[in-house]
Amino acid sequence: xxxxxxxxxLSLIFMxxxxxxxxQDLVRLGAIASLTGPAGEEGRNWLEGAELAVAELKTQxxxxxxxxxxxxxxxxxxxxxxxxxxxxxxxQAIIGGTWDxxxxxxxxxxxxxxxxxxxxxxxxxxxxxxxxxxxxxxAAGLSLAAEKEALKAVLVAERVRSLTIYYPRMSWGEFHAxxxxxxxxxxxxxxxxxxxxxxxxxxxxxxxxxxxxxxxxDAVFASIxxxxxxxxxxxxxxxxxxxxxxxxxxxxDAFNLSREPxxxxxxxxxxxxxxxxxxxxxxxxxYGRHPKVYAAEGYDAVKFLYQAIAAKVNFGKPPADFRYxxxxxxxxFPEVGGRSRAIVQTAAKIMTTRKGxxxxx
Numbered sequence: 283x284x285x286x287x288x289x290x291x292l293s294l295i296f297m298x299x300x301x302x303x304x305x306q307d308l309v310r311l312g313a314i315a316s317l318t319g320p321a322g323e324e325g326r327n328w329l330e331g332a333e334l335a336v337a338e339l340k341t342q343x344x345x346x347x348x349x350x351x352x353x354x355x356x357x358x359x360x361x362x363x364x365x366x367x368x369x370x371x372x373x374q375a376i377i378g379g380t381w382d383x384x385x386x387x388x389x390x391x392x393x394x395x396x397x398x399x400x401x402x403x404x405x406x407x408x409x410x411x412x413x414x415x416x417x418x419x420x421a422a423g424l425s426l427a428a429e430k431e432a433l434k435a436v437l438v439a440e441r442v443r444s445l446t447i448y449y450p451r452m453s454w455g456e457f458h459a460x461x462x463x464x465x466x467x468x469x470x471x472x473x474x475x476x477x478x479x480x481x482x483x484x485x486x487x488x489x490x491x492x493x494x495x496x497x498x499x500d501a502v503f504a505s506i507x508x509x510x511x512x513x514x515x516x517x518x519x520x521x522x523x524x525x526x527x528x529x530x531x532x533x534x535d536a537f538n539l540s541r542e543p544x545x546x547x548x549x550x551x552x553x554x555x556x557x558x559x560x561x562x563x564x565x566x567x568x569y570g571r572h573p574k575v576y577a578a579e580g581y582d583a584v585k586f587l588y589q590a591i592a593a594k595v596n597f598g599k600p601p602a603d604f605r606y607x608x609x610x611x612x613x614x615f616p617e618v619g620g621r622s623r624a625i626v627q628t629a630a631k632i633m634t635t636r637k638g639x640x641x642x643x
Contacts, residue, residue, distance in 0.1 A: 306343075306344070306345040307345065307592075308345045308346070308347065309344075309345060309346045309347070309374060309587075309588050309591045309592060310346075310347050310349065310371060310372055310373045310374050311336075311346065311347070311348050311349070311373055311374065311375055311376070311377065311584060311587055311588070312348075312349050312350075312351070312363075312364075312367035312368075312371060312373035312375070312376040312377070312378075313329055313332055313348055313349070313350045313351070313376070313377045313378060314351045314352075314353050314360055314363045314364060314367070314376060314377070314378030314379070314384075314388070315328065315329040315332075315350060315351075315352060315353070315378065315380065316352070316353055316354065316355045316380040316381065316384065317329070317352040317354075318352055318354045318355070319353075319354045319355025319356065320355050320381075320507060320509070321355040321380040321381045321384070321507075322355065323507065323508060323532070323535055324380050324381075324403055324531070324575065324576055325352075325353075325355075325380040327573075327574040327575055327576050327577050327580070328377075328380070328402045328403060328576040328577060328579055328580030328583075329350065329580055330565075330569060330573070330574075330577050330580065331402075331565070331573065331576070331577035331578055331579065331580030331581035331582075331584075332348060332377060332402075332580040332581060332583060332584045333348065334564060334565060334568050334569075334577075334581055335580075335581045335582075335583075335584035335585050335588075336348045336584055337568070338564070339584070339585070339588060344588065344592075346584075346588055348584065349367055349371040349373060351363035351366065351367060353378070353380075353384060355380070355381065355384065357383055357384060357386075357387040358387075360378065360379075360384050360387050360388060361387055361388075361391065363378075364376060364378075364388055364391045364395075364397075365391070368395050368397055373397070374397070374398075374587075374591050375397060375398040375399070375400070375587045375590075375591060375597075376388070376392070376397055376398070376399050376400075377399075377400050377401075377402060377580065377583045377584070377587070378399070378401065379399070379401035379403070379404055380401075380403050381403070381404075381454065382404055382408055382452060382453040382454045383452060383453070385401045385404045385409075386410060386413075386453070388401075388419075389409070389410070389413040389416055389419050390413070390416075392416065392418040392419050393413075393416045393417075393418055393419075396418060396597075396598070397418060398418050398419075398420065398587065398590075398597045399418055399419050399420070400419075400420045400421075400422055400583040400586070400587060400625070401419070401420070401421055401422065401423065402422045402423065402576055402579035402580045402582075402583045403422075403423045403576050403579065404421055404423040404454075405421060405423040405424060405425045405426050405429075405457075405624075406421040406423075406425060406622055406623050406624035407425060407426045407427070407457060408426075408453045408454060408457045409421060409623050410453075413623075414621045414623065415619075416623070417597065417598045417599070417618075418597060418598070419623055420615075420616070420623055420624075420625045421623045421624050421625065422579045422582065422583060422610070422613075422624075422625055422626050422628075423554075423576070423579065423628075424531075424552075424553070424554040424628045424630055425624065425627065425628065425630075426457060426458070426461050428554075428627075428628060428629055428630035429458075429461065429530070429552045429630050430461050430464065430465060431630070432552050432630035432631065432632050433462075433465060433503075433528060433550075433552055433632070434465050434468065434469065435632075436528075436550055436632050436643060437465065437469060437471070437501070437528075438469065440501070440526055440550075442469075442471060442500045442501045442526060443471060443472065443500050444471060444472040444473070444474075444497075444498075444499040444500045444501070445462065445465075445466055445471045445472070445473050445474070445499055445500070445501050445502070445503060446473075446474045446475070446476060446494050446497050446499040446501070446502045446503070446525075447459050447462045447463070447466075447473065447474070447475045447476070447502075447503050447505075448475075448476045448477075448478075448490065448494060448502055448503065448504045448505070448506070448514075449475075449476075449477055449478075449503075449504075449505040449506075450477070450478055450479070450480040450483060450505065450506065451477055451478065451479050451480060452480045454505065455477070455480075455505045458503075458505040458530065459475065459477070459505065462503050472499070474497045474499060476490055476493050476494050476497075478490055483506070483510065484509060484510055484513050487510065487513040487514055487517060488513075488517055490514075491514055491517030491518060491521065492517075492521065494518075494523075495518070495521045495523045498523075499525060500525060500526060501525050501526040501527070501528060502525045502526075502527055502528065503528040503529070504527065504528070504529050505529070505530055506529070506532070507532050508532040508533075508534075508535035508536040508539065509536075510532075511527075511529060511532055511533065511536035512536050512539065512540055515527070515536075515540070515545040515546065515549075516545065518545070519542075519544075519545050524547070524548065525548070526548040526549075526550070527546070527548060527549040527550070528549075528550050528551075528552075529549070529550070529551050529552075530551065530552060531551060531552070531553055531554075531575040531576070532551065533546075533549055533550070533551030533633060533635065533640070534551065534574065534575070534633065534640050535574075537549065537635045537640055538640065543635065543638045543639075546635040547635070547636065547638075548636060549634065549635045549636075550632055550633070550634050550643060551632070551633045551634075552630050552631075552632055552633075553575055553630065553631050553632070553633050554575065554576070554578065554579065554610060554628045554629070554630065554631075555610075555628065555629040555630065555631045556573065556578045556609055556610065557608075557609060557610065557611055557629070558578070558608070558609035561573070561578060561581060561609035562609075565577060565581075578608070578609040578610045579610050579626075579628075581608075581609055582606070582608035582609055582610050582613060582626070585606060585608060586606045586608065586613045586625065589606050590604065590606075599618060600615035600618070601615070602614075602615070602617075602618075608626065610626055610628045611626045611627055611628050611629070612626065612627075613625050613626045614626075631643075
């Protein structure tokens, strides 16, 4: 018999006993990220932040595991992944819901199974009314209120007088369209709208672009992903139309992947601000580049949930004094019985490509 085998077994037993002696219970977290499909950009971004947080916790000697599932941007796959994480992996909390309809699939499951669920990308404002009293769901995405104020300031600075709102008929798009209607009203802008069914996107971008060009607005607000922005600006260039382009959190990839900076000579994207230089440095050391949109929120979701579970917080009736100082801001539980499900108030920043590079406005 090879004597090395029992020695390795004894070593493993010793390590397990040492961990138990320290009084640490293993914290099991689940992540349902959109690693494929149209939400893959943002899903990969926030998961990188989450995995960095887990690596740091383990380096600090914390007992934590992250079980990852890909929902492929398909609601039914998210539902299956949610049930698997709870039944097979015995997770105590889940992070996910990269796009609005994915979050909407998870919310009733969180209530049914009493599993805390954090969406790191969706703002509190777009959570359905029926889920506002769900104590197990929490939103960490950049708020529409913060987006609105940041966009208003730039529209004024850029002297925009007319605006076309281009958006998909889904929660994310509808809520952003409503936000921009308010902005147009408050700034007394001439506003037009070109909505489209998400099922027909991006097949109808060419026709949509033609309809937008006919309106001849100074600026276009497009609530679409990086692929849509690339297609839209290609059609604008073909039609010799160069409006100021405003968008949400997809400008960076659209600009970098286009390799045609002239199509983005007047583009502006609204992004969540990062308040932690140490997080940015740790991320760059780990991945060799700066953190992309929602990486900080994925990182914070892991740290927030770990801290709460380790403290044995009752998520159904959480303490008002629980705090976590995150990379995106201060995290705390929503008021019990209140309408908000936000756990952080993030600040917004405007990024632009006016000078041929992606940089702060």
